Amino acid sequence: MPGILFGSSGIPHSAEGGDTVKGIQTMRELGLDAMELSFTHGVHLGPASARDVRRTSEETGIKLSIHGPYYINLFAKEPEKVEASKQRIWKSLEVGEIAGCDYVCFHPAYYMKAEPKTVHAQVRDILAELQGKLHDQKMRIRLAPETTGRVTQFGSLAETLELAYELKELLPVFDFCHLHARENGKFKRKEDVERVFDEVEATTPWLLKDFRMQVSGVSYTVKGERAHTALADSDFPWKWLMECLKEFGVNGVAICESPQLEFDAMKMRDYYKGLP
Numbered sequence: 080m081p082g083i084l085f086g087s088s089g090i091p092h093s094a095e096g097g098d099t100v101k102g103i104q105t106m107r108e109l110g111l112d113a114m115e116l117s118f119t120h121g122v123h124l125g126p127a128s129a130r131d132v133r134r135t136s137e138e139t140g141i142k143l144s145i146h147g148p149y150y151i152n153l154f155a156k157e158p159e160k161v162e163a164s165k166q167r168i169w170k171s172l173e174v175g176e177i178a179g180c181d182y183v184c185f186h187p188a189y190y191m192k193a194e195p196k197t198v199h200a201q202v203r204d205i206l207a208e209l210q211g212k213l214h215d216q217k218m219r220i221r222l223a224p225e226t227t228g229r230v231t232q233f234g235s236l237a238e239t240l241e242l243a244y245e246l247k248e249l250l251p252v253f254d255f256c257h258l259h260a261r262e263n264g265k266f267k268r269k270e271d272v273e274r275v276f277d278e279v280e281a282t283t284p285w286l287l288k289d290f291r292m293q294v295s296g297v298s299y300t301v302k303g304e305r306a307h308t309a310l311a312d313s314d315f316p317w318k319w320l321m322e323c324l325k326e327f328g329v330n331g332v333a334i335c336e337s338p339q340l341e342f343d344a345m346k347m348r349d350y351y352k353g354l355p
């Protein structure tokens with residue numbers, strides 16, 4: 080995949096009132112190349128619709144992915160909550176496989192005041208187990224733990240890279256506005272953005288060939304993310320990110336999660352394409 084493909088999360092505003100199929104067709108009309116299906120409040124696609132979605136994505140060439148449910152905590156205190164979290168991820172994977180999606184991303188866990196290392200070990204073991212199940216069933220969809228936006232959430236850049244190094248089949252999603260918010264405005268200079276790519280290159284260089292990311296504006300406090308915002312309403316330096324993607328020769332997909340959805344996705348695409 081040469082360079083970066085752009086898309087947005089959920090049904091685009093330009094297809095309001097339409098279903099997922101209409102959303103995918105609209106992305107194509109807008110000259111965008113990807114769409115993320117939002118299962119954040121539950122898996123809402125049945126097998127028959129999933130097949131329609133797959134057909135439409137094959138016809139249009141739009142790359143699909145899924146954002147899994149928010150109610151996931153692989154380090155919950157109660158074993159039944161951990162089990163339910165695994166089930167939610169698995170259900171998304173099953174539907175996503177039918178729909179021809181590349182990955183299911185999710186916010187893996189909360190620290191629950193435990194040692195980060197302990198949380199890491201449990202998350203890794205569960206993802207390894209799910210990965211094994213994908214293998215057994217010959218499914219090609221991938222697990223995509225996301226970099227998270229709050230200090231109470233497992234999923235720093237270092238933790239995410241370590242997971243991806245340990246379980247090489249993961250396709251982590253680098254949510255840049257989460258990285259920014261988690262450290263109370265991490266990206267103050269362009270070098271701060273460059274450092275992310277240096278770190279990926281040093282630990283998991285293969286990810287730069289199929290780099291998956293989420294981008295939007297963000298508001299935050301010392302505790303991290305408060306809300307996703309339009310690019311124009313945030314100090315998140317999205318232009319530096321676009322420049323780094325070019326400069327580091329990254330190939331991949333950027334999903335826009337701002338309230339402006341496809342409009343901000345096109346803004347990023349146009350800026351990226353205009354770069355030398």
Ligand SMILES: [Zn+2]
Pocket residue numbers: 146185186225254
């Ligand atoms: Zn997310």
